[in-house]
Amino acid sequence: MKKTVSLISKNFKKIHPESLKEYLKAGGYDGLKNALPLTSLEVITAVKKSGIKGRGGAAYPTGLKWEQAAAIPGPRKIVICNADEGEPGTFKDRYLLEYDPFKIIEGMTIAAYAVGANEGYIYIREEYKKLQNRMRKIIDIAIQNGFLGNNILGTNFKFNIKVFSGAGAYVCGENSTLIESMEGKSGRPRIKPPYIKERGLFNLPTLVNNVETFSIIPVIFTIGPEEYAKYGTPNSRGTKLISIAGNIKKPGTYEIPFGITLNEIVFDIGGGIRNNKKLKFLQIGGASGSIVPASMTHIRYCYEDFKEHNITMGSGAILVADETIKVVDFLKSVQDFFLHESCGKCTPCREGNRQLSKIFNRFVKGNASIEDFKTIERFGKVMKYCSFCGLGQSATTALLSAIKHFPDEFYTHIDKVHKTI
Amino acid sequence: MKNVTLNKALFLKINEIIKKYESDKHNLLAILLETQDLIPKHYIPIEAAAFIGDKLNIPISRVYDVISFYSALNDKPKAQHVIKLCKSTTCRVNRYQTVRDVLEKELGIKMGQTTPDGKFALEYSACFGACDISPAFRIDTEVYGNLTEKKIKEIINKYKEV
Numbered sequence: 001m002k003k004t005v006s007l008i009s010k011n012f013k014k015i016h017p018e019s020l021k022e023y024l025k026a027g028g029y030d031g032l033k034n035a036l037p038l039t040s041l042e043v044i045t046a047v048k049k050s051g052i053k054g055r056g057g058a059a060y061p062t063g064l065k066w067e068q069a070a071a072i073p074g075p076r077k078i079v080i081c082n083a084d085e086g087e088p089g090t091f092k093d094r095y096l097l098e099y100d101p102f103k104i105i106e107g108m109t110i111a112a113y114a115v116g117a118n119e120g121y122i123y124i125r126e127e128y129k130k131l132q133n134r135m136r137k138i139i140d141i142a143i144q145n146g147f148l149g150n151n152i153l154g155t156n157f158k159f160n161i162k163v164f165s166g167a168g169a170y171v172c173g174e175n176s177t178l179i180e181s182m183e184g185k186s187g188r189p190r191i192k193p194p195y196i197k198e199r200g201l202f203n204l205p206t207l208v209n210n211v212e213t214f215s216i217i218p219v220i221f222t223i224g225p226e227e228y229a230k231y232g233t234p235n236s237r238g239t240k241l242i243s244i245a246g247n248i249k250k251p252g253t254y255e256i257p258f259g260i261t262l263n264e265i266v267f268d269i270g271g272g273i274r275n276n277k278k279l280k281f282l283q284i285g286g287a288s289g290s291i292v293p294a295s296m297t298h299i300r301y302c303y304e305d306f307k308e309h310n311i312t313m314g315s316g317a318i319l320v321a322d323e324t325i326k327v328v329d330f331l332k333s334v335q336d337f338f339l340h341e342s343c344g345k346c347t348p349c350r351e352g353n354r355q356l357s358k359i360f361n362r363f364v365k366g367n368a369s370i371e372d373f374k375t376i377e378r379f380g381k382v383m384k385y386c387s388f389c390g391l392g393q394s395a396t397t398a399l400l401s402a403i404k405h406f407p408d409e410f411y412t413h414i415d416k417v418h419k420t421i
Numbered sequence: 422m423k424n425v426t427l428n429k430a431l432f433l434k435i436n437e438i439i440k441k442y443e444s445d446k447h448n449l450l451a452i453l454l455e456t457q458d459l460i461p462k463h464y465i466p467i468e469a470a471a472f473i474g475d476k477l478n479i480p481i482s483r484v485y486d487v488i489s490f491y492s493a494l495n496d497k498p499k500a501q502h503v504i505k506l507c508k509s510t511t512c513r514v515n516r517y518q519t520v521r522d523v524l525e526k527e528l529g530i531k532m533g534q535t536t537p538d539g540k541f542a543l544e545y546s547a548c549f550g551a552c553d554i555s556p557a558f559r560i561d562t563e564v565y566g567n568l569t570e571k572k573i574k575e576i577i578n579k580y581k582e583v
Contacts, residue, residue: 088548168492184449186490245552
């Protein structure tokens with residue numbers, strides 16, 4: 001099996017990202033041209049056939065999501081592209097926004113056609129301000145050339161896209177929170193139901209997908225869903241953009257077929273560990289993801305193997321830590337992040353993160369007690385099961401997996417006096 | 422630090438932004454972001470917040486709910502250039518602390534402080550997606566990565582000269 005592939009990443013650094021001409025020459029908009037003569041049902045069937053799951057982290061089957069969105073009646077529907085990529089260690093959507101922005105809006109246009117929407121938004125995080133400007137430019141070019149606007153490719157289909165800027169809040173990556181912020185409010189998640197597919201932005205039926213998910217769509221309609229589904233494993237179809245960073249020789253965004261092992265990713269693609277050090281652990285899926293020790297890197301990167309080992313794929317981030325990194329110090333930075341980003345709506349997340357941070361300070365200083373060790377595990381579980389949204393539910397994933405794989409590292413930080421009591 | 426007295430021209434500009442967004446309260450976040458870009462030292466003075474609330478017909482408390490929630494919005498003046506050093510996971514394993522030490526030494530201030538001339542503010546940031554060039558910081562909207570002591574000094578000097 002080839003280690004990296006180029007389907008979604010085909011145009012990276014190959015074409016000028018702001019040139020429609022070069023995009024067209026590289027086969028751009030063939031997907032839309034192939035999709036528009038089809039019926040909405042046929043488009044959705046093709047997406048289902050490809051077997052793709054949402055690439056934002058939740059891994060919900062994309063075809064099913066579109067089918068549900070199309071089934072909801074209403075004259076006005078919204079399609080939103082979630083480009084609020086805030087998960088620490090993740091920068092794969094940035095590559096798409098930076099190197100192949102036309103592909104994103106092509107995918108959004110096909111989605112809008114399939115679900116019957118005429119209004120689109122692309123929510124880009126404030127940190128990518130320069131890319132927001134690039135996207136505005138791209139949208140203007142697409143309108144001028146009939147790829148967006150009132151009569152797309154000479155058909156009756158109408159679709160427009162606006163760029164919306166985030167304002168530096170990780171929690172807004174959660175779909176209902178993202179919508180709250182688009183309505184001019186502070187970013188706090190909504191209770192579901194009603195689901196956003198029924199009542200999303202301005203109470204209108206809304207489809208939200210991640211940047212990468214939208215970017216796969218033109219590929220599916222260019223090479224065909226069967227061809228795309230040949231990549232990957234039975235339960236993880238296609239390819240995935242991953243971001244590798246940390247103590248690694250060749251950090252970057254790579255497109256891989258599902259099913260290669262973590263070892264292959266770290267050593268063959270990433271070039272191995274910097275400065276002749278040994279691999280200690282990986283953190284998969286960003287700050288909210290699991291810690292995977294070096295002894296488990298034979299695992300294949302796919303949904304089925306990850307599920308078996310209780311690892312969440314999340315955003316596609318793979319953070320590499322070498323033998324010099326202390327697990328407790330690392331967890332402290334994870335903890336600081338969630339304390340800062342908790343929106344404060346629900347008690348388990350708001351207070352849990354605060355208390356965990358206090359306890360972690362004791363661990364880092366080396367004066368934690370055995371009681372502290374028991375408490376972090378207990379609090380971690382309460383947050384996992386009782387938090388209102390995904391932020392609190394996943395904030396202690398790293399902690400709980402680290403306790404499982406590196407218990408000794410906690411003990412060495414426990415005060416000797418306390419330990420003997 | 423004394424508030425910038427908002428002059429009439431600035432109010433007119435803010436009014437233009439509000440008009441562009443059809444005086445719609447749903448566009449509050451976008452209006453605040455664009456307003457902040459207009460004002461030196463990257464913040465929204467109370468006069469501007471009150472003006473926006475008034476124009477959108479929402480209470481000022483609602484405006485401050487939004488300003489205080491989002492990291493990208495400030496209610497107090499910052500500095501001419503804000504240096505935001507990432508201390509999230511990737512930059513942690515790539516030892517952002519070494520970058521911090523150089524920055525603090527070079528600017529003569531600690532994290533969270535502003536230089537006496539109001540030129541630079543130094544603060545921590547959450548991940549801004551530059552992990553492939555970690556350790557990294559942002560100065561305003563510009564991102565700098567793969568930082569060494571020499572490179573940091575060069576970058577800072579470039580901003581000092583402007």
